[in-house]
Amino acid sequence: DIQLTQSPSTLSASVGDRVTITCRASQSISYWLAWYQQKPGEAPKLLIYKASTLESGVPSRFSGSGSATEFTLTISSLQPDDYATYYCQQYTNYFLTFGGGTKVEIK
Amino acid sequence: EVQLLESGGGLVQPGGSLRLSCAASGLTFTSTAMSWVRQAPGKGLEWVSSISGGGGTTHYADSVKGRFTISRDNSKNTAHLEMNSLRAEDTAVYYCASGGQLLAYFEYWGQGTLVAVSS
Numbered sequence: 001d002i003q004l005t006q007s008p009s010t011l012s013a014s015v016g017d018r019v020t021i022t023c024r025a026s027q028s029i030s031y032w033l034a035w036y037q038q039k040p041g042e043a044p045k046l047l048i049y050k051a052s053t054l055e056s057g058v059p060s061r062f063s064g065s066g067s068a069t070e071f072t073l074t075i076s077s078l079q080p081d082d083y084a085t086y087y088c089q090q091y092t093n094y095f096l097t098f099g100g101g102t103k104v105e106i107k
Numbered sequence: 108e109v110q111l112l113e114s115g116g117g118l119v120q121p122g123g124s125l126r127l128s129c130a131a132s133g134l135t136f137t138s139t140a141m142s143w144v145r146q147a148p149g150k151g152l153e154w155v156s157s158i159s160g161g162g163g164t165t166h167y168a169d170s171v172k173g174r175f176t177i178s179r180d181n182s183k184n185t186a187h188l189e190m191n192s193l194r195a196e197d198t199a200v201y202y203c204a205s206g207g208q209l210l211a212y213f214e215y216w217g218q219g220t221l222v223a224v225s226s
Contacts, residue, residue, distance in 0.1 A: 093210075098154065
């Protein structure tokens with residue numbers, strides 16, 4: 001199976017900060033990577049797919065980049081609604097896998 | 108508007124069985140792969156199983172292979188997850204999710220249904 005390692009696992013940041021989350025794959029997954037946001041008690045919400053394509057309706061402060069084994073999710077200016085846990089997911093292999101998650105907390 | 112609505116969760120004893128259902132609306136169900144993703148309390152997301160639109164192809168995580176069976180009834184726009192030989196480590200919120208193809212990200216998610224395995 002393809003392993004996805006996210007870092008950091010927890011991140012403390014203030015409103016207005018630029019936030020970057022990294023997702024590393026155990027082998028090349030080309031650009032077949034998605035990012036999700038999950039708030040407590042809610043289902044995950046798709047933010048980005050194909051590494052850098054923004055899902056419809058998602059604010060433009062979210063962006064994704066990377067290919068092969070290293071990917072990043074960036075929030076250009078953190079907003080109060082962005083405090084949540086973020087997950088990456090690969091879909092190059094039928095045994096789909098998620099990263100362990102990054103919790104973005106209020107500093 | 109696409110809606111996925113799970114049902115069937117509950118409390119079950121170790122070794123027991125449970126059948127989850129996911130009723131879909133707002134999408135072309137017969138051409139849409141369906142999946143189950145679970146989340147243990149306080150933990151991350153874990154893909155469980157997927158089934159192709161026609162139902163002929165299925166995939167399972169190693170942790171559930173041989174115990175869980177995914178199926179679908181395209182006449183009723185419903186997907187199912189039959190769970191047997193349940194263990195404490197199967198305790199989780201189970202989400203129904205869809206992204207169109209078997210090999211895909213998940214654009215649509217249900218609200219989740221809680222399965223608790225305990226004596």
